Each structure stands twice: as structure tokens, then as C-alpha cells.
Amino acid sequence: MSPTVGFSVTHRRYVPYAHAHYGGNLVDGAYSLALFGDVATDLAIHTDGDESLLAGYSSVEFLAPVQAGDVLEVTATLTRVGTRSRDVSFEARVLCRAAPERGPSAADVLDPPIVATRATATIVVPG
Template sequence: MTDRPTPASHPAQVGMGVTHARYVPYAHAHYAGNLVDGAYGLGLFGDVATELCIRTDGDEGLFASYSDVQFLAPVRAGDCLEVTATLVRVGSRSREMDFQVRVMARGNPERGASAADVLDPPVVATTARGTVVVPPSA
């Protein structure tokens, strides 16, 4: 029998969340207008889901599915993003989460090559709901 590490001290509870902040480098722009593909945000959702599972279950978990994804506004190179995962349902092995990408700041080339503005309010660029599975508890 192998010993499994003790899960995190915060058992999975509806309402728990994780937020990451990220600058979008120009190397990630694939389209005219410095647009970034939608898959960029989905990758960030995987990152916040992983941290949330580590915090609640002591395991990275495995992304199983999305039940909804909405691309609401563009994400561009040079954007400063906040990406959140919020736990909305806890099953015996599944964790359902709501995700959101918000653009917090964006470049403003009209004011200068390196000018940028803080967006107030932030722009919600992408939302999703997804399910992650974790191993059975010991």
C-alpha cells in the first residue's frame, strides 16, 4: 500500500475560487489586429482549474469536458488578464467550475507605442463551465 499525500487543508466547497493574472505576450498573436485565438483562454482555464484542484483535493485533476464556452470579446496581445475558476458543484470525484477571462488593461497605441489603459470596468472576454475529475479519496 502506498501512502498518498494528505489533500490540501481546504476541502472542496462550492464558492471557492482561484484567480491568475497574466500578460498576453505579442508572440501569442496569430491574427490581424494582434488578436489571440480562443484556445489561449481555454488553456488558461486549465491552469486555474489545476490550481483549484490542488488546493481542494491535493491532486491536479484531469479536465473532462466543457458544457458551455462563450467568446464574448477579443483578447489581444498586450492585454493584462485576470482568469478565474469558481467551484459551482462538488461530486464524489467531479468538480464543476465556472470560468471567466477578464481584460483588465489593454494597449492604447493612439496615445503612444507603449501606452496602455486600465479598463474600468474590465471587459469579460470568455466564459465557460467545465468539469474536472480527481482521483477517489483515500
């Protein structure tokens, strides 16, 4: 497949309690950025047949907390195709959230989901 602007890849991941670093079971912002790296790799494999390298982020916005017990949906969308570089936009949404006040394994589906993190980055593939 050749790289096409608008192509996107989505991953879903449960956030384990082992990743909570702060009070209130908060997870650090780097957790979302690591997921962005994974979904960008998947996108590049599909569009270029290579895992690519992330050259840098041009923007990162932490809009809402990510907590242990969340189910995250992370999407990468190709926004620009150059000769060897590609610009990618990312969004991490919280689809489900633990509800410990109702019981140790209780959780809720969030409707609408909460947009937790957005970013834009440039990836590079071999020439």
C-alpha cells in the first residue's frame, strides 16, 4: 500500500494498575506517548513496509487524565506524505473507566469518550 493522507490505524489497550505512578491512580503522560509510538509503527508498516523512526513531536496536548483501569483507544492518522517523511496526528481517547466506588472490578463505558491526549509528529522511512 502506498502512503495516503487520511489513512489511519487504531489500537486499544487496557491501562494496568501497575502503571499508576501518582495519587488517584494517575498514569504519567509518557504512557500515551509510548502508545502513539506503537500505533505510528503500525501505520508505517501498512503504508511503507517499514517500522519507521519517529523524528519528533511538533505538538503534544494533555487534555484529561489517564488512569489505571482505563481502556484507551489510540489512533494515528497520516496528514502529510513527503519523499521520506510523513506527518501523523494522534489522539488517545478513554473509552472505559474503572468505577471502584461500586466495587473492586466495576467499570463504566464512557459515552462520549474522553479525549485525553492529542499530538502531531513526523516519522521518517528509508528512501
